[in-house]
Amino acid sequence: MKITDMRMETYLWPRTKPIRNGMYVYPNAGLNVVRIDTDEGISGMGLAGGIEEAPEVGKVISEHLRQYVVGQDPFDTEKIWDEMWQPKLVGRRGITTRVISGIDIALWDIKGKASNRPVYKLLGGYAEKVPVYVAGGYYEEGKGLEELASEMEHSVSMGARAIKMKVGGVPINEDVERVRVVREAVGPDVKVMMDANCAYRVYEAIELARKVEKYDLFWFEEPINPDDYKGHQLITQATSVP
Template sequence: MTASGLKITAIDVKEYKWKRDVPISNGLHTYTNHEISFVEVQTNAGITGYGIGRPRPAERAFREQFTKKLIGRDPLMTEAIWKELWSPKLYGRRGMETRALSSIDTALWDIRGKVAGLPLYKLVGGYRTDIPIYTAGGYYAPDKGLKELAEEMVGYVEMGARAVKMKVGAVSITEDVERVRAVRNAVGPDIKVMIDANCAYRAYDAISLARRLEDQDIFWFEEPVQPDDYEGFRRLFEATGVTIATGENEYTKHGFRDLIATGAISILQPDARYTGGVTEFLKIAAMADANGLDICPHGEQLAHLNLLAAIPNARMLEYYPKPAGTPDFFLHTAPVNADGTVTCPDVPGMALDPDPDFLKTAERLA
């Protein structure tokens, strides 16, 4: 069958959720579970595209609505499908509706790569194969003191990471300053250290923390204030000059256009699972590049590895080490190289195919 005769025949979603051994907390939230949804877009050529989302009721409901529109459609018409599904009048401008759209859009781009027989990064750009990582950790957890926090971050460096990120915002500023100093002392001066408040602060508290950490060489301050507090971003930047990273809770190119317009953000962090999928991510990356800004996306590393390999302004990939005993979701999981990079898998599409062993053994919700 030629690509011109390709049609969507079904969309199936497999949802999984299981408890963490130890709950983890950031500046505002505590997480007790792991969860993932695999969105499978099936075609009449036997090619299946995979996107990923989360098993949230509203996200599920929007996906079901979108699925009804897509049976029989050409999956390669990604722009037309995106424009039809992103309909603020019918579905809303941002939130679970856009997350549902994102998971489907990503699966469609996975199909595009598989039809072409190319990894997505070669299909849409082809800039590099190896992406530097930073390790996302440093969560608050029961019985995690300064010693345990420092040991955790040193472990990431020993794994190969040349940059590490830790949480702030759940305890007093004085306590967090001590935590950051402990990490800096443990990893040394040559490792990048980033802090992430997950929107926990008002601007004046974020300013206070940034000023008290001026001697710690913080590479960036992530999500210091609420996502819509554009004036707060401006106030923090003007008061301290700290490098601000944000965008994991922003949606579509329109939201990132407005973030860029603040003049306060240096690192944009779109999450392709939320902001509109591959279609929108590539537009955001191009807009950022035109404004001299870098992209460091938030979230699951395999959802973004092909995208970062395709663009010239990718700074680092967020990397989540799997705790011992955590199942591997993906068939093409990419390990960390000795130089602190991850190599994009040389397989057609997005490399988001689920591991069959995971599908057999994990407890399915739906």
């Protein structure tokens, strides 16, 4: 089996209201779909997430990477990844990495279809179920504490046993109040996580974490820049929130 074509299709549409997290505003929603075709009529699809605000950049990167994909055996996922992962051009984060991830997902989709097996079986998985969480709690114009609580209650009513909310977009004490409202809305048996999208400095992250310890947070995601290893150590040592 050989790969005959690869392309990225971008779908973008405006949100009714922009949403934001601790760092960024998202006026649009979208999908970036990597499609890979083979000479045996099997096609794979993968999602290259997180590039909705720069789809033209994603398409250019996809076209550049096409030379490392077309003509290859789709089962050679490690080889293809290695050839795309050029140290001087590709880092461990950013749009290029996200496009490569979409390509890799599409290749595994082909492998699953060709083998007539779900991909988790090809990877050696055995569990029929995995724990999931619902991500939400974004900041939005006109969205107060009551609306935030209703959103989280709705997620739980659909069966969610874990939810994640955004922090870092308002003063710390306001976020403490938001966390309190969410915990009260979902009850003590639902896991609650918070995600700052790297919005804080170390001392700010410590202040927030200490103030919400009593609300039994399951984790505190991306409090600061991911490369600040010492900062993460200081936060970990200063609070009981994971």
